[in-house]
Amino acid sequence: MTENAAVRNTLEADNVETFDVVIIGGGAAGIGAAASLLRRRRDLRIAIVEPGERHFYQPAWTLVGAGTFDVDDTVRPMSSVMPKEVRWLRTTATRFEPEQNRVLLGDGQRVGYRHLIVCPGLRLAWEKIAGLEDTLGKNGVTSNYRFDLAPYTWQLVRELKGGKALFTQPAMPIKCAGAPQKALYLSCDHWRTQRVLDKIDVEFHLAGEALFGVAAFVPALMKYVERYDASLAFRSNLVSVDGARRIASFDVKDAAGQVTRVDKSYDMLHVVPPQVSPDVVKDSALADANGWCEVDHATLRHPRFANVFSLGDVCSAPNAKTAAAVRKQVAIVAENLLAARNGKPLPARYDGYGACPLTVEKGKVVLAEFGYGGKLLPTFPLDPTVPRALAWRLKATVFPWLYWNGLLKGREWLVQSKER
Structure with missing residues (x-):
């Protein structure tokens, strides 16, 4: 009997509604991961557990605080970004039961999964x-x-x-x-x-x-x-x-x-x-010694529960916790989860990429892009330590557009990093 068949039989015996993938969290990581999976496999049954009714583009709040961005442009209804093919469970996750491939929800129900993606962010x-x-x-x-x-x-x-x-x-x-x-x-x-x-x-x-x-x-x-x-x-x-x-x-x-x-x-x-890991993760069998969802730093798969992946702010990988990191991680998780689903070796490796556009003055940004160990991973063939007006335009105009129209839609633009 295959691993997926064994999981399916156990959950069906418990009379628990089961999904191919259950995603905890409807932030950038959760919506992005769902969209990337659906771009590869439209037939997947995916549920996202997310109680919030609004979705925020948080990287622009720095600009709001400087009077250069409208705060209303940083928020949209959750319903407008939730993939239509996904079952949206408008509640919280209150307990993980990874041995039974189940999650207990805030409304008292349990949902089963064949694969779980943990990305509720941090608190x-x-x-x-x-x-x-x-x-x-x-x-x-x-x-x-x-x-x-x-x-x-x-x-x-x-x-x-x-x-x-x-x-x-x-x-x-x-x-x-x-x-x-x-x-x-x-x-x-x-x-x-x-x-x-x-x-x-x-x-x-x-x-x-x-x-x-x-x-x-x-x-x-x-x-x-x-x-x-x-x-x-x-x-x-x-x-x-x-x-x-x-x-x-x-x-x-x-x-x-x-x-x-x-x-x-x-x-x-x-x-x-x-900032700390949410209690539902910190107090679970999925947590590492520091309370974050434990993952292999390269594959983003849990080392003890092979059908569990994590990304975003809650995962234990030692990368910068930024939306730019999520943009790279969603592709890693999507590729590796589907390979695991088919019983194949995990093909994708995460290099720890993260980016921090440092707004050093109005109109100029130091676009810091780096990976594990502080290795510089610039997207453009320019000295990344130099403040540039181009980087400000990216921060203020291009990146918000890429977020709403790229990351959240499963369009994996600019996901390849280059070492410097």
Whole structure:
């Protein structure tokens, strides 16, 4: 008896509705994976478990926070992006039962699968910073990591004419590791053009020890840090916010590992929250030691459950958690899942590609593209460390169009990476 036949017989015996593929999550990874599979096999029975009624293009929220993108253009009804051939289960996944090839849903039902794709994204853990949730969206506290707050960022930037502006970055991993400093650069560029930057004390507090994880891009970024006269505070982690008093508290670790609590007053505070794996994954048999969905880094298949794949922010592969990474991963998962379905060796290999268009000023971007180990993987034959107007046009115009009309439609444009 084949593996698929054994799974089918078990599920039919349990009287559980079964799909060829069940996908957990209707974000970029889930919709993209479904669309790519259906482009290859129109007859697949696919279900997507997704409770949300809206789908967001999150990479543009940085531009919203700088007043260069309309927030309404970053959201569409989920029904408009959900592939018509897919069964949309409008609920949550509450428990994985990989030994039985089943998922328990929030409405109490179970669904069976022959293959499972796990991509519910990650969770923004605002609650890990004491007092933050009570003051978000007021008292000068904002974040481009939320749809409703990115416009408030731009309001604060426009209104600030002097004082202290703090920007924070928590410990990795986070979505789009460059986004915290993008907010800083674009804010400072606006203040510079308005000739008030010299009246604003700008500080960037990073929990880590480096400005950016790929060393090749640090010199170019440091030039902008110096241009904007921003102070860098490494090993400085935001732990609490008193919005009423406008005080942000940081745990600062010195070279010897000693931690000191430091309070900072602010007029504007841009916060990036800690980010964690969703409980449904973290508390399951699918998780690795850190709570992420465990995968082979090359094939994106689970090492212990051969009919389970994962991609996007929740998977354990050590790549940058970006939409650009998802664009490459969906093709890997689609090719490998169909090969596994047919009992064949997995043909596709993921090189860890991710991209972070670093908006260093209005009109210029450092298009950082890299893979595992920090290997540079530029799409275009240009020095990727140089800020370019072309890269800004890609970020502001081309990439959003490719997202809605390419990735979410299963059109795998620009999926091949090149080493440099």
